[in-house]
Amino acid sequence: MKLQRLISIIYKLLNHDILSASMLAEEYGVSARTIYRDMDTIGAAGFPVVSHQGSQGGYGMIDGYKLDKSLLGSHDVASLITVLHSLSTMFEDTQVQETIERLQSIEHVHQLPRLDINFQSYHTDTHLLQLLRQAIAEQQVVQFDYINASNERTTRELEPSRIYFKYGAWYVAGYCRSRQSVREFRLSRMLSTVLRDQHFTIRQHEVPSHTAVHIEQPATLLQPEQPISHTSTEVVIRINQNAIANALDQFQHAERQFHSDGSMTIRILLQQPKQTKWLYGTLLSFGENAEVLHPPEVRATMRQKLHQMLERYEHDKPNLL
Template identity: 25%
Template sequence: MRADRLLSLLLLLQNRGRMTAAELAAELEVSLRTVYRDVEALGAAGVPVRSERGPDGGYSLVDGYRTRLTGLNDAEAESLFLAGVPGAARELGLGAVLATAQLKLQAALPPGLADRTRRLQDRFHLDATAWFRHTDPVPHLASVARAVWEQRTLRVHYRAWNGAAAHRELLPLGLVLKSGIWYVVAWTDGPPPADAARPGDTTSPGDDTVRTRTYRISRLVHAETTDTPFERPAGFDLAACWEESSRRLEARLHHTTARLRISPRAQRLLPMQFGAAGSQALEGAGPPDHEGWVLVDLPVEAPAVAVGDLLRLGTEAEVLGPPGLRAAVARTASELAERYAAT
């Protein structure tokens, strides 16, 4: 590990020029004392590191010095596929590996192209987490990732959103990061998890007793990679599997269609609060009346969920049907009015 760190320190100085000890310590995630020792080690190995004191001082390489030790090892090459999502790389335990790989690439590029890559990093940033939510704690993500990569059976203890617990042996086929949430797609012969957030399940080829299911990794209480290997199904397409199961989940969750009369303000809110379903509802909206209100047909979940979702629109929307849903919204609104009137 120290050899990798020394190389990273050398590449940092080569790619960025003068850096202070504090900046190096932050980049390498080590202490200042470790930076001092590493700089001395580089000097002892014949690397011409210049040290300058003062407020504008720091460490730099003697002009013209460049290393050609820029070959990527296997882990570094693999980590480059996560270059656009550094947060995900850190969660997978590949943050330092990715940083070293990027430094090696920059060192190997011609000066002009290296400058362009640095400008791109300065000007573009990808944040995969949804607004107004924190990322899930995923202490078992590295174990799951190792099982996926090595094609090893995974023994897990899973706790669903409703508190139900289950023990499973999974054949993990892939990892998916969706809106800052990690999922593992796996084969299992047990009943499906009681998890409404999962993107569904599909029967695997050639075996009706084994099904492809999706598990939210933050709900893994325990995960253990076994020594039992498994054969990955030929032709399995993780992206296609996720897209299909997500589509079926949306179809299954939308139990009915609500007929709404919504104000101009609600027309702006609908895509934000209901996503693609809200956007599609607006595309099929009827003509506005004299106040600008329109009629839309919005796919909604079960009544217990739909009532809460529709009440988020407040007085900017009126539920016209189905009659049962309109009655449920009216009943909830009445109960709220009574509760607040009592205080």
Template identity: 30%
Template sequence: MKISRLFEIVYLLLEKRTITAKELAAHFEVSARTIYRDIDILSSAGIPVYFQRGKHGGIKLMDNYIMNKSLLSQKEQNEILYALQSLNATNYPNNNKTLSKLSAIFKQKADSWIKIDFSRYSCDNSTLFEKIKEAILTKQTVKFDYFNTKGEHSERTADPLTLWFKEKAWYLFAYCHDKKDIRQFKVSRIKDLILTEKYFEKSAENFKINDKKDKVKIVKVIVEIDKSQAYRVYDEFPEENISKMENGNFEVIMEYPENEWVYGYLLSFGEYLKVKEPERIKKILFEKIEKMKENYK
């Protein structure tokens, strides 16, 4: 505790330059005598800290003092501050204090370079994300209602492991108590999530997310997309997967896990997309279109 207190005294002096023993004693909830001893220790360790009497007196740090940071280059210092700024953007707990301390040590302030908004235009999911983040960081089991791709409802109890952003959507990887395995939950389908009073341990056994990902069936689909949809083509696909055809349209190669989302995504292009291969996907979409037509007879 003493070492931590000594470092924090230096941080406070770097920020304020002058502070009284009474203020420090109140801050650390110790006696003024303890603070005097701490200052003596800092002084004997070579930190240029001293007492100044008078109206504006107190414990001071020499104006030209900057904590030795020679182990970190200027670029490395900036990277640390920028990383902390990105954590601030996600409302990471207790991060402001750390950022303030390191900014004081490095004698610079990191520019705010990132903004993350978890909400959609139609609704605000920030509370849900806050709960999930807290559960992951505190290793706290959660309960929630979940709706799968078929619209089927189930109640889940799970140990949240990590949040992933993939293909324009957020996913929660968690150990599902019901399935006794890692499951991937689309965050937009999670409802009424609550934190329980139970806690779990993150171990190598329940964190094999990459193994789970490798088991997902990937389908390769080659499509032709009308040239009028250029804005979507360049927004939604990697450039190396896009080829310009002689008629001006685009040939696009897609690789996605095969599920209802993929079929719906292909259909979202309406008459502007034609599946070239595989034949099996063409047949599935044809059957879905026929069923859609039945809805408008």
């Protein structure tokens, strides 16, 4: 019991500036004298415990003290390195890489990780992530056009507060000046994002449970990246106004052109598009809101698949036997 209490107190000292003996005694159900003895034990074990005098005094760790390898096992270090490596890849953060190197020196963890976390996908715009991270760090306003779930396009000004990953997609939350409230935006639906020459003071707010973006189910990842080569074919697709948001989610890296009637044309480069099965499944999911304009063979294949679907509905009642 004493050992568990000592370990718990060490972690508390590492995560707080000053802790009073009376507070610790009350939390662990022991006397203040027992806490004094615990501090002596912790100090004798090599931890630089400092005593602060006065009404606001108590105990703390010496400034600049770093975690000793005895507090982190190789499994803990490997897990931290895995997460940090994923983030450093996304944000190209040299400071995170330096942290990884320091962690590796604790237990000499250089073997391949057993667990790998990849936050990047073909829906991820790393440049936008880095721009938003810069905006948060420098408290700088960002401006962008946004396509909401109703496929409406509006211009927004945001005081970003945090970026997070959920349901297989990246989001940014903050105070929306355009709506004068806290909002959440899905990065794949943000267009023409720029940093404004305006800075803001951090507001005391929380991201509400009911946010501006509502997703009933995680987005399906359908569009694998295709290497561009001389044999690639450009596929041109016209998207109806009612499906703009869905198209932005599914074809984020496509070249986009918006039209005055609210529709959008996208262009993607694919190798052998006629044999690309995921493309037809995705296009069929759009129903009447998508039309292949080019090339003719892809358009013909879509027509063939639609005829095959219609043949299944020629009879009024299906044969259930």
